Amino acid sequence: MIRRALALILASATPVVADVSFLGMPLDCVLGETCVIEDYPDVDPTDAFSDYHCGLKTRDGHSGTDFALIDFDQMDQGVRVIAAAAGRVQAIRNSRPDQPYVPGTDLHGQECGNAVRIDHGNGYQSVYCHMKLGSVRVTPGQRVLKGQLLGEVGLSGLTNYPHLHLTITQGDALVDPFAPGQDNACSTPLQTLWVDTPKYTDAGLFTVGVSDGVPELDAVQSGAARRTTLSPADALVLYAHAFHGNRYDRIDFEMFGPDGMIFEHTARLDVDQAQLMRAYGRRAPGEGWPKGAYRGYARMIRGDVIVAVRHADVTVE
Numbered sequence: 001m002i003r004r005a006l007a008l009i010l011a012s013a014t015p016v017v018a019d020v021s022f023l024g025m026p027l028d029c030v031l032g033e034t035c036v037i038e039d040y041p042d043v044d045p046t047d048a049f050s051d052y053h054c055g056l057k058t059r060d061g062h063s064g065t066d067f068a069l070i071d072f073d074q075m076d077q078g079v080r081v082i083a084a085a086a087g088r089v090q091a092i093r094n095s096r097p098d099q100p101y102v103p104g105t106d107l108h109g110q111e112c113g114n115a116v117r118i119d120h121g122n123g124y125q126s127v128y129c130h131m132k133l134g135s136v137r138v139t140p141g142q143r144v145l146k147g148q149l150l151g152e153v154g155l156s157g158l159t160n161y162p163h164l165h166l167t168i169t170q171g172d173a174l175v176d177p178f179a180p181g182q183d184n185a186c187s188t189p190l191q192t193l194w195v196d197t198p199k200y201t202d203a204g205l206f207t208v209g210v211s212d213g214v215p216e217l218d219a220v221q222s223g224a225a226r227r228t229t230l231s232p233a234d235a236l237v238l239y240a241h242a243f244h245g246n247r248y249d250r251i252d253f254e255m256f257g258p259d260g261m262i263f264e265h266t267a268r269l270d271v272d273q274a275q276l277m278r279a280y281g282r283r284a285p286g287e288g289w290p291k292g293a294y295r296g297y298a299r300m301i302r303g304d305v306i307v308a309v310r311h312a313d314v315t316v317e
Contacts, residue, residue, distance in 0.1 A: 022120065023177055023193045024146055026128060026166045027067055027153060028080035031198055032305035035079075038068040038163060038204075041176040052179040054186040055202045056243055063174050064127070064167035069153060070309055071297060075162035079153040081128055081135075083144045084166065087120035094136040096156035100313075112165070113157020116150045124175065124193070129165035130157050161311060168193065201307045203244040208298040208310040211237045214279045229315050232288030236262065237281030238312065240298035245273045252299045253280045257316075258292035289316045 029035035040051035042062040051058040069075055075098075096113045112129035114136060119125050132154030138144060155162050168175045176182075177193035178200075207220070212234040215225030220241045230236065238253050249269045255262045267278040293315055300308040 021191070021193050021195050021197075022122065022124075023084045023126075023168075024082075024195055025198075026082060026084040026126070027164050028082055029067070029069070031067075032307070034074065035067050035069055036306055036309055037065060037198060038308065039066040040178065041065065041174065043176055043179070052176055052182070052189065053200055053202065055200075056206075057202070057204050064129070064165045065177065066163050066165050067153075068161060068163040068309060070299070070306065071311075072162060072295070075132070075153055075155065078132075078135075079162075081116075081131055081150045081153060081164055083118060083146055083148045083150055084126050085118075085120050086146045087118040087126075087144060089138045089140050089142045089144060090117045090119050090125065091140055092116050092136050092138065094131075094134060094151075096133060098133050098155040100155065100160040101158050107158060111158035113159065114151070114154060115157075118144065123170055125169045127167040127169065129167070130154055130159045130163060132156070201302065201305075203246065203249065203300060203302065204242065204308040205298060205300055205310045206241040206243060208238070208240045208296065209312045210294070210296055210314040211239060211279075211281075213237055214281070215239055215277075217241070217277045220277055226312075227314055229317050230289070230294075232291065232316055233284050234289075234316075235281055235283050236289065236294065236314075237279055238296035238298065239277060239279035240300075240310070241275075241277050242300055242308070243275050245269045245276050245300070246302060247272050249300065249302050251278050252301060253278075253296065255281075255294065255296040257294045258290045262294075291316050 039062055040058045042049045042058045043052055044050040049058050049060040093115045114131040116128045132152040135151035137149050137151055153162050153164050168177045179189040180193055182189055209226040211225045211227050214237055219225040238255050240251050251267045253265045263282055265280040295313050297311050299306050
């Protein structure tokens with residue numbers, strides 16, 4: 001999606017191969033604790049998709065690396081987006097509202113949302129997407145140091161969850177910083193652009209949703225199980241569809257409503273599973289659920305490390 005949306009962004013430059021790794025973390029968070037890598041660049045040129053490990057942690061046409069926050073509260077409190085390397089700011093955008101994307105909305109080529117583009121002077125450029133409205137702290141032409149504040153993680157552009165989408169380019173070509181210039185996506189990368197390459201985990205969450213009962217897996221896969229509205233008398237069930245779960249992994253559920261937390265629950269895995277679905281919920285109280293907005297989170301956890309997080313929203317009418 002973002003691949004087609006770098007109009008801000010793509011400026012002509014003469015490609016120069018970098019011989020050394022130079023990228024640091026692009027936001028002020030701790031992977032596996034306060035943020036996760038949700039998606040990697042899609043390295044499959046066909047209509048299929050694959051990350052650089054031939055895994056499932058990407059989407060067709062996905063152009064960058066998504067660093068997702070653990071919840072919306074973090075975005076409200078402010079999570080700093082920082083320069084992954086020193087360079088000169090080429091372009092910014094700081095005018096898009098923070099709001100979940102509504103399918104069918106025309107973003108007029110601004111799918112990247114509020115953004116910053118930096119030329120690093122070594123042939124590579126970095127683009128930071130979906131930043132918070134009004135948070136951008138740099139201007140075109142300004143030189144920045146590695147780790148310098150650029151702005152904050154937001155919810156602008158083509159997104160429904162607070163995360164930073166980082167795209168690396170070389171001139172007008174997209175580059176996977178985990179395996180630059182590598183033809184065989186399944187082999188161990190000979191080089192990365194990261195000074196300290198973030199650890200890869202193949203486990204993740206396909207989707208998280210809300211239903212009015214414990215759904216069957218085929219209904220989850222087809223999307224038939226998902227409800228966006230419920231009546232006050234309906235049961236409130238949060239489900240998660242995960243992949244590559246290991247024995248002793250767990251999925252933590254949390255559901256919040258207008259009056260605060262409704263439930264929290266931990267589902268533990270007792271065997272390795274290539275694909276799995278877990279769900280937890282509550283029947284409606286005697287007086288029914290209060291009308292309003294509800295939000296649930298599912299987090300997949302391995303040991304003490306959060307490997308994936310997704311959310312689902314529903315409205316009680």
